[in-house]
Amino acid sequence: MSQLRVDSRFGGVGVVDHLRAQLPADRVITDPDLLENHRRDEADLVADGLPLVLVRPRSTAEVATAVRVAAEHGVPVVPQGARTGLAGGANAVDGCLVLSLQRMDRILKIDPVNRIAVVQPGVVNADLGRAVREHGLFYPPDPGSFETSTIGGNTATNAGGMCCVKYGVTTGYVIGLEVVLADGEVLRTGRRTPKGVAGYDLTSLFVGSEGTLGIITEITVALRPAPEPALSLVAVFPTTATAGAAVNEIMASGAAPSLLELLDDVHLRAIEAYRPMGLDTNAAAILLAAADTGARAAADLAAIEELARASGATEVYTATDAEEAAALLAARRLAHPAMEHLAHGLYAQGGLILDDIAVPRSALAELLDGIAATAAKHGVVVGVVGHAGDGNLHPNIVVDRADPESVRKGHLVFDEIMELGLSLGGTCTGEHGVGLLKRGWLETEAGPVGMRVQRAIKAALDPTGLLNPGKVL
Numbered sequence: 054m055s056q057l058r059v060d061s062r063f064g065g066v067g068v069v070d071h072l073r074a075q076l077p078a079d080r081v082i083t084d085p086d087l088l089e090n091h092r093r094d095e096a097d098l099v100a101d102g103l104p105l106v107l108v109r110p111r112s113t114a115e116v117a118t119a120v121r122v123a124a125e126h127g128v129p130v131v132p133q134g135a136r137t138g139l140a141g142g143a144n145a146v147d148g149c150l151v152l153s154l155q156r157m158d159r160i161l162k163i164d165p166v167n168r169i170a171v172v173q174p175g176v177v178n179a180d181l182g183r184a185v186r187e188h189g190l191f192y193p194p195d196p197g198s199f200e201t202s203t204i205g206g207n208t209a210t211n212a213g214g215m216c217c218v219k220y221g222v223t224t225g226y227v228i229g230l231e232v233v234l235a236d237g238e239v240l241r242t243g244r245r246t247p248k249g250v251a252g253y254d255l256t257s258l259f260v261g262s263e264g265t266l267g268i269i270t271e272i273t274v275a276l277r278p279a280p281e282p283a284l285s286l287v288a289v290f291p292t293t294a295t296a297g298a299a300v301n302e303i304m305a306s307g308a309a310p311s312l313l314e315l316l317d318d319v320h321l322r323a324i325e326a327y328r329p330m331g332l333d334t335n336a337a338a339i340l341l342a343a344a345d346t347g348a349r350a351a352a353d354l355a356a357i358e359e360l361a362r363a364s365g366a367t368e369v370y371t372a373t374d375a376e377e378a379a380a381l382l383a384a385r386r387l388a389h390p391a392m393e394h395l396a397h398g399l400y401a402q403g404g405l406i407l408d409d410i411a412v413p414r415s416a417l418a419e420l421l422d423g424i425a426a427t428a429a430k431h432g433v434v435v436g437v438v439g440h441a442g443d444g445n446l447h448p449n450i451v452v453d454r455a456d457p458e459s460v461r462k463g464h465l466v467f468d469e470i471m472e473l474g475l476s477l478g479g480t481c482t483g484e485h486g487v488g489l490l491k492r493g494w495l496e497t498e499a500g501p502v503g504m505r506v507q508r509a510i511k512a513a514l515d516p517t518g519l520l521n522p523g524k525v526l
């Protein structure tokens with residue numbers, strides 16, 4: 054009980070008692086183990102705090118109540134989905150109210166005529182994908198965390214994924230939102246129609262806002278007809294930069310791969326050590342490519358193979374059936390746990406600093422060379438994986454958390470990669486968001502005028518700064 058904040062303005066009634074008085078009993082949780090479990094997301098080496106209380110609402114009205122009570126008591130609110138975020142965006146601050154949206158997990162509507170779905174924020178990405186497939190429809194954004202991350206979290210981070218090279222990222226699919234504002238009022242944005250341009254595009258403003266402008270309580274997404282099952286290939290390269298150059302050739306040719314992913318040698322070895330998948334650990338890098346164009350897929354893939362070989366691929370293996378294609382994709386999805394495994398193998402307290410740089414595709418080879426040079430200069434292990442077709446790479450920097458010098462060097466490498474990426478015309482985050490990890494880099498990227506406008510938007514929507522404080526800005 055010592056954690057409970059008591060505010061004299063409410064006659065000694067603390068925020069927790071106030072929440073309990075206004076919400077069903079099971080929604081308001083102060084169990085210390087659960088509070089501890091909700092401290093942070095998946096980002097390593099970023100600050101977190103101990104929540105005062107965890108609220109698990111079941112409806113928009115309950116979210117509005119929790120936000121209103123928190124605002125009355127001046128308690129910060131940190132929204133959380135599945136906490137798979139990789140930038141510390143969902144990390145609690147000491148004494149906050151963590152608002153977990155995971156229990157608002159109903160698919161409210163699938164409308165095949167209008168090709169939309171309406172969902173609560175806690176719906177898991179893969180569950181929505183499976184549900185719309187039954188109607189012959191497709192919700193494309195597919196982050197690597199698709200089996201666990203929520204559509205609310207995906208919307209709040211504007212998540213990307215593997216098929217985004219062909220189909221685009223979350224913002225291309227979110228057409229309407231319901232949002233609980235900082236004072237507890239409920240805002241509806243957007244449309245349910247294929248077209249609509251009424252007023253400022255508030256929907257896009259909330260997509261990628263990382264819980265700092267409002268709590269997303271309902272999402273209307275556009276759907277597409279389901280594509281044909283994809284055929285895929287692996288191209289093996291003698292250097293990462295030749296793999297980057299191949300990406301340029303493939304995209305310049307007018308090809309439309311439904312997946313174009315890069316894994317470097319550090320990842321290939323890490324995945325094989327973690328779970329043997331038959332990957333070529335002697336390669337400097339591989340590209341995974343897929344085509345989902347039905348009867349044309351084999352020919353489309355053959356054209357990609359030719360371009361990969363012309364760019365220097367030493368071997369190209371084509372998956373002969375859907376099972377092999379799925380195995381290739383499964384290997385790619387192991388990248389994150391495999392790198393964690395590698396870090397723990399190297400150091401008892403191994404950790405990863407995750408970068409998320411995106412550059413114009415034409416600068417990919419230069420970025421890859423630069424990352425390798427930076428890693429070598431500082432003697433730090435850096436593995437590179439990423440959505441190469443989008444110019445979006447995740448350099449995973451391995452550090453010894455027990456050694457301050459190792460952590461310092463890791464941050465130095467992180468900063469040098471950021472600097473290089475921005476100098477190449479890139480952005481400090483392609484899809485993970487700014488969170489806590491890249492706040493300084495947002496300032497560099499946006500510049501003083503950009504930051505003034507961003508801060509004005511935050512001040513307009515959250516004047517007391519209680520929504521996810523310290524994140525993004």
Ligand SMILES: Cc1cc2nc3c(=O)[nH]c(=O)nc-3n(C[C@H](O)[C@H](O)[C@H](O)COP(=O)(O)OP(=O)(O)OC[C@H]3O[C@@H](n4cnc5c(N)ncnc54)[C@H](O)[C@@H]3O)c2cc1C
Pocket residue numbers: 094095131132133134135136137138139141142143154174195196197198201202203204205206207208209210211212213214215263264265267268269270389390484485521524
């Ligand atoms: C193995 C692995 C692979 C990944 N692969 C990808 C990938 O390919 N592409 C990609 O983009 N990301 C990827 N990620 C990162 C992460 O999964 C995404 O950022 C995802 O969108 C987060 O969803 P979540 O439900 O876990 O949200 P959280 O991590 O819980 O929250 C993320 C952010 O959204 C805010 N938020 C959550 N819900 C709401 C809401 N309802 N209203 C307002 N704000 C909210 C939080 O405050 C936080 O700022 C990966 C992560 C892992 C662990």
